[in-house]
Amino acid sequence: MTQNASDIARAILAAHSARFDGHPAAAFDGFSSDAPVYRGAREACARLGFIAIDSECVARAWQAQTERLGHFDAAQWPADPRDFGLGSFPPAARANSFPPCPIALGLYAVLPDAAWVGRMARAGVPTVQLRFKSDDPAAIAREVQAAVEAVRGTSALLFINDHWQLAIEAGAYGVHLGQEDLDALTPAEVQQLRASGLRLGVSTHGYAEMVRADAVSPSYLALGAVFPTTLKKMATAPQGLARLHGYADLMRGYPLVAIGGIDMDRLPQALAAGVGSIAVVRAIVGADDPEGAARALMARMQQGMR
Numbered sequence: 001m002t003q004n005a006s007d008i009a010r011a012i013l014a015a016h017s018a019r020f021d022g023h024p025a026a027a028f029d030g031f032s033s034d035a036p037v038y039r040g041a042r043e044a045c046a047r048l049g050f051i052a053i054d055s056e057c058v059a060r061a062w063q064a065q066t067e068r069l070g071h072f073d074a075a076q077w078p079a080d081p082r083d084f085g086l087g088s089f090p091p092a093a094r095a096n097s098f099p100p101c102p103i104a105l106g107l108y109a110v111l112p113d114a115a116w117v118g119r120m121a122r123a124g125v126p127t128v129q130l131r132f133k134s135d136d137p138a139a140i141a142r143e144v145q146a147a148v149e150a151v152r153g154t155s156a157l158l159f160i161n162d163h164w165q166l167a168i169e170a171g172a173y174g175v176h177l178g179q180e181d182l183d184a185l186t187p188a189e190v191q192q193l194r195a196s197g198l199r200l201g202v203s204t205h206g207y208a209e210m211v212r213a214d215a216v217s218p219s220y221l222a223l224g225a226v227f228p229t230t231l232k233k234m235a236t237a238p239q240g241l242a243r244l245h246g247y248a249d250l251m252r253g254y255p256l257v258a259i260g261g262i263d264m265d266r267l268p269q270a271l272a273a274g275v276g277s278i279a280v281v282r283a284i285v286g287a288d289d290p291e292g293a294a295r296a297l298m299a300r301m302q303q304g305m306r
C-alpha cells in the first residue's frame, strides 16, 4: 500500500512516542529527499526530539530499511548497520580496524591524574583512563608517563584521553578521543595512531556521531551522555535510556561504553541496554571511600551481567 509522508510520520510516532518520551521536539530544517518514508521519518524524528543531524541519519536509514525489506514497517526502528551505511560487522574484522579490545571492558574509571589511575588500578578496576586537563605540555607529558607506570603490575587497561602521541611514546594500552579530537587529526595521523598498535575509543552522542566514528573502525565506542552530568558542559542533551538501547542495538558489533551521570542506582539500567562497560567519574572520584565505591560498582556490574 502506498503511504504518504504524513501517514508514515503518524505511524512512526504511534509506535515509538511512548518509548522516546522526555525530549522536546527539535527544530526542523527541511528535507534532503522526496522519498515519502524518508520525509515521514524525518518529521517523526524531529517530533521525537532528535537533533537535525540524527533525524537525517535515522530517516535515511528508515528509507534504506524499507527498500531492503520491500515494505515499510513502522514498528521496526532502524537498527541494521547496512541501513546506516556503516562498514562491515563485526568491525574488528575489517582490514583497516584499530586493534580489538575486550567486548566487555567492565567498570571504566575516568580519572583526573596519574595518582588516581594508580589507586583505581590497584583497587582492581579493569579499565582506567587518564583524563588530565592542563595547558602545560611538560605537566601533561609527566602525567601520561606516570599513569603508564602506575598501572604496571596490575591488570588494568589504561587509556589516555586526548594526548595520543604521548600515549604512543609512553606505551599505554589505548587512547580515547572525542569527535573534535578526531577531526583535528590528519588522515596520516589517524594512520600513525592505527599503526602504533594502540586501541582507540571514540566518544559519540547520537546517530550521526556513531556513523562518523565508524568510519575509522575504532576499538570501542563510548555512548553519552546517558544521564545529566555536572562534570563537563555537554553540547547535546542527555540521551536517556531509550536512545541508549537504540544505539546499542545498532552498534552491538563494537565493545560499547555508556557514560554520563551513571552511579550505583543507574548502573543496572544502563547495563541492561546491552553495553559491556560503564564509565564513571564522580561516582568514584566524588565518593567518601573511592576504593569501596569502585568495589561496589564492580559487584553491581557482575550482578547485571549474569
Ligand SMILES: Cc1ncc(COP(=O)(O)OP(=O)(O)O)c(N)n1
Binding pocket: 108, 110, 129, 131, 161, 162, 176, 177, 178, 179, 181, 201, 203, 222, 223, 224, 232, 257, 259, 279
Ligand atoms: C569513556 C569516555 N567517554 C567519553 C569521553 C569524553 O571524551 P571527549 O568527548 O573528548 O571529551 P573530554 O573528555 O576530552 O573532555 C571520555 N573522556 N571517556
Ligand SMILES: Cc1nc(C(=O)O)sc1CCOP(=O)(O)O
Binding pocket: 110, 203, 204, 205, 223, 224, 225, 226, 228, 229, 230, 231, 232, 259, 260, 261, 262, 279, 280, 281, 282, 283
Ligand atoms: C567526560 C565525559 N564525557 C561524556 C560524554 O558524554 O562524552 S560524559 C562525561 C562525564 C562523566 O562524568 P560523570 O560520570 O561524573 O557524570
Ligand SMILES: [Mg+2]
Binding pocket: 161, 162, 176, 177, 178, 181
Ligand atoms: Mg577529548
